[in-house]
Amino acid sequence: MIASIGPTIPSSGLVRISIAVSGVVLILVAGGCGPQPPKVLLEAPREVSAEYRGRRLFHTPQAFIYARSAESAGEADRWVRDVQKYIKRNFKRELEKGLVVVMDPGDPPVAATLEDAHLLERDPAIMVTRPRHARSVAEVRKKMAAEGLPEPPMLKGMTLVLPPRKRVELQLSTPETTWAAVAPSHALAVECGIDVGAAGLRKKRPDWSEEQARKAASMFKDSFAKAFEIGRGNPVFIAWVQRQSDWSDEQRREAIRKYLRNVFTSNWLPPPKEEDLEW
Numbered sequence: 001m002i003a004s005i006g007p008t009i010p011s012s013g014l015v016r017i018s019i020a021v022s023g024v025v026l027i028l029v030a031g032g033c034g035p036q037p038p039k040v041l042l043e044a045p046r047e048v049s050a051e052y053r054g055r056r057l058f059h060t061p062q063a064f065i066y067a068r069s070a071e072s073a074g075e076a077d078r079w080v081r082d083v084q085k086y087i088k089r090n091f092k093r094e095l096e097k098g099l100v101v102v103m104d105p106g107d108p109p110v111a112a113t114l115e116d117a118h119l120l121e122r123d124p125a126i127m128v129t130r131p132r133h134a135r136s137v138a139e140v141r142k143k144m145a146a147e148g149l150p151e152p153p154m155l156k157g158m159t160l161v162l163p164p165r166k167r168v169e170l171q172l173s174t175p176e177t178t179w180a181a182v183a184p185s186h187a188l189a190v191e192c193g194i195d196v197g198a199a200g201l202r203k204k205r206p207d208w209s210e211e212q213a214r215k216a217a218s219m220f221k222d223s224f225a226k227a228f229e230i231g232r233g234n235p236v237f238i239a240w241v242q243r244q245s246d247w248s249d250e251q252r253r254e255a256i257r258k259y260l261r262n263v264f265t266s267n268w269l270p271p272p273k274e275e276d277l278e279w
Contacts, residue, residue, distance in 0.1 A: 035071035035186060048174050052101065062095070064174045067102035072185040076100045076232075079183075083233040086259065087240065095240055096178035101170075103184050105191045109156040110166070110182050114141055117155060121235070123163035126179075128242045129252040131278040148203025149196055157192030157228040159183040161239040179239050183232045186225060193217070193224030230267045234260065253279045 037058075044050065044059040051057065055066035058073035062080045067073035084095040103110075111117035114137045121127065135143075144151065162180045167173065172180055184192065197217035202208055208216075217224055237259050241252045256279040261271040 035075055037070035037074045038065070038077040039074075045175060052172070055102065061097075063098045063100050064177065065100045065102065067100075067185070068104055069185075072102045072104070072187075075186060076102050076183060079229075079232045080236065083237050083240070086233075086237070086262070090258075091255075093244075095236075097176050098236065099167075099172060099174050099177045099180035101172070101180075101182045103156075103182050103188055105188050107156075107188070109152075109158070110160055110162070110170070111155050111158065114151060114155070117158060117160065120160055120163060120166060123165070125163040125165070126161055126239050126242060129249040132253060133278045135278060148200050150199045153192040153195035157184045157189055157196075159228075159232045159235050161235040178243070179236060181236055184228050186229070189225035189228040190221045192228055193226075194221055196227070197224035226267070230269075231263055234263060 038060045040061055042059045042061065044057055044064075048057060048059070048064060052066040055068050056073075058065040058067060058070070058077070060073075060077045060080075062077060062084055065073045065076045067076060080095075080098065080100065087093055087095050111120060118137050122130075141151070144154065160182050162170070162172070162182065167180050194214060194217045197220070198210065198213040201213040201216055202210065205213070238256055241247070241255050241259075244252065244255075247255070257274075257277050260277060260279070264271045
């Protein structure tokens with residue numbers, strides 16, 4: 001369920017946030033370069049819209065990226081290239097060209113509820129092999145409540161691969177793309193990270209007021225943002241694995257487990273335990 005996270009709930013953002021709440025120092029070391037525009041821009045095909053709901057098109061070798069700024073487009077281009085390089089290095093295969101819509105503060109979430117996210121992630125058009133230990137929406141919601149993780153910001157900052165039916169609903173259409181995803185900008189990750197971080201801190205320190213918790217979370221806003229950022233490529237990689245028709249179910253699951261561990265270790269975080277990986 002919610003396939004982009006790692007340990008506590010091996011899905012979309014929950015574990016990265018759980019780690020941020022309980023071990024801010026670990027994520028603090030996972031720094032990186034400041035935001036930069038895409039390194040290479042290509043001429044856009046005539047049939048591709050130059051805009052999408054207030055965003056400009058940035059056509060890179062890896063993807064058609066719709067973003068409100070060149071810096072946000074550069075972020076997306078970077079994490080897509082990271083997935084591409086990982087696939088080429090480890091499997092000698094290629095990540096097909098895709099489409100990324102960068103979400104910002106003020107944008108409504110594509111998945112308004114955990115049920116919506118579950119339906120998108122489990123859509124048979126993109127999900128061939130199911131996780132070994134698939135968690136229900138009820139289980140995920142219970143775990144989030146236990147850790148003090150609020151649903152709205154978790155959903156708003158989530159990265160999701162969009163099945164064809166959702167692309168049609170969102171009026172997203174470009175040629176030569178095998179996959180499409182929505183992912184948070186840094187600004188949105190910061191906003192959601194503060195919301196979730198403050199809630200998690202209050203869970204651990206019930207004597208704190210909401211103002212105290214938000215102030216503390218704001219002091220480490222970029223670190224809490226990373227809880228949403230370091231796994232942006234996870235759903236794209238998982239969807240790529242599902243398209244490898246010559247692999248068995250177990251080969252797909254093992255590739256996903258290996259990738260998720262790599263996401264953590266490459267960001268100087270302890271890898272998730274085997275029992276914490278739903279894949």
